[in-house]
Amino acid sequence: MINVQIEKSWFTQLSSEFEKDYMRKLSLFLKEEKKTKTIYPLGSKIFNAFNLTPFSKVKVVILGQDPYHGPNQANGLSFSVNKSFPIPPSLKNIFKELFDDLGIQPPNTGCLERWSNQGVLLLNTYLTVEKGKPGSHRNIGWERFTDYVLSKLSENKKNIVYLLWGKHAQEKAKIINRANNKIIMSAHPSPYSANYGFFGSRPFSKANDFLVNTNQTKINW
Numbered sequence: 001m002i003n004v005q006i007e008k009s010w011f012t013q014l015s016s017e018f019e020k021d022y023m024r025k026l027s028l029f030l031k032e033e034k035k036t037k038t039i040y041p042l043g044s045k046i047f048n049a050f051n052l053t054p055f056s057k058v059k060v061v062i063l064g065q066d067p068y069h070g071p072n073q074a075n076g077l078s079f080s081v082n083k084s085f086p087i088p089p090s091l092k093n094i095f096k097e098l099f100d101d102l103g104i105q106p107p108n109t110g111c112l113e114r115w116s117n118q119g120v121l122l123l124n125t126y127l128t129v130e131k132g133k134p135g136s137h138r139n140i141g142w143e144r145f146t147d148y149v150l151s152k153l154s155e156n157k158k159n160i161v162y163l164l165w166g167k168h169a170q171e172k173a174k175i176i177n178r179a180n181n182k183i184i185m186s187a188h189p190s191p192y193s194a195n196y197g198f199f200g201s202r203p204f205s206k207a208n209d210f211l212v213n214t215n216q217t218k219i220n221w
Contacts, residue, residue, distance in 0.1 A: 006047045009055040013152045017145060026141035030128060038131035040067050041074035048076025049123050052116035058153060059119035059216055060161045060207055063169040066126040069134050077122035079189075080112035093189040093198065101202045104221055118219050123149065125168070150175045159214040161207040165189055165198065182210040 004011070004018055017023060033039055041048070064078025068088065073081045079091050087095070087110035095106035116122055125146050130136040150172055153160060158180035164170045166188030173183055184206050187197035208218035 004047065005044070005051075007051045007054050010047075010050040013055050013156070014149070017148050022141045022144060026145075029140055033130065040069060040129050040131060041076045045074070045076035046127050049078070049116065049121055052077070052113060053119060053121045055153075055157075057119045058121045058157065058160060059211060060115075060163065060219060061121045061123060061150075061153070062115075062163045063165075063172060064122070064124040065168055066124055066129045066135060066137065069129045069132055069136075071131070074129070075111065075113075076127070077112055077116060078124045080122055081110040083109045083111045085110065089191045090189045090194075093191065093194045097189070097194075097199055097201065098204055098221055100199070101204045102221060104204075115219065115221070120219060121153075125172075147172070147175060154181065159210075159216065161210050163203050163207065165203075166193065182207075 006014070030039065034043075062078055067074035067076070068081060073085050073088075075082050079088075079094060081088060081091070087106075091110050092106075098104050099106060112120075112122055123146060126135075126137050126142040127146070128137045128142070154175060154177045158177075159182075161182045161184060162173075162176055164173060164183060164185045169188075170185050173185070176183060184201075184203050186201035186203065187193045189198045204219070204221050208221075211218045
């Protein structure tokens, strides 16, 4: 088995997947890449989404694509950046919709750990990227792994809210058991698409309404 630093309850769910050949190959690929290239996020942050949001605590899933590819940005959480880094455009739009939806003033940091700590799994489809090359680590095994993560959640937990923003995320809806969970879909918050269905979609209040209706504590967004 490859050496993985991941939260205990997630390791219990995913340990068999880490033993598979494609994950061994992925691990070797990353080791070789790091010899000559800069890879984001830092190795200690690759599984940060899992480490901050244990399997048993997951109430909401926000699915992204790949990590930010610039220096000091990626922290292993979808849409989130390190505290010292300026808030990226898509996240600014997320905060704008949050204000329009719930009246919550935009924070002065783009670090979303406060969401993770409340049960919001901020999961990227691809967990690593080469510096300056968005999408560079697609088709190396991450998509298969994160599909498995979604399937384990769907099989073993119910009453989770899945926020699927944009076509890429919405393709994952087929993995999720709709009978036992809530799927909320809209356009992506990117400046290129936010005006075509993200703004006005009110995902945060909808998520909280579902959580309250299923006897769960709402998220303090």
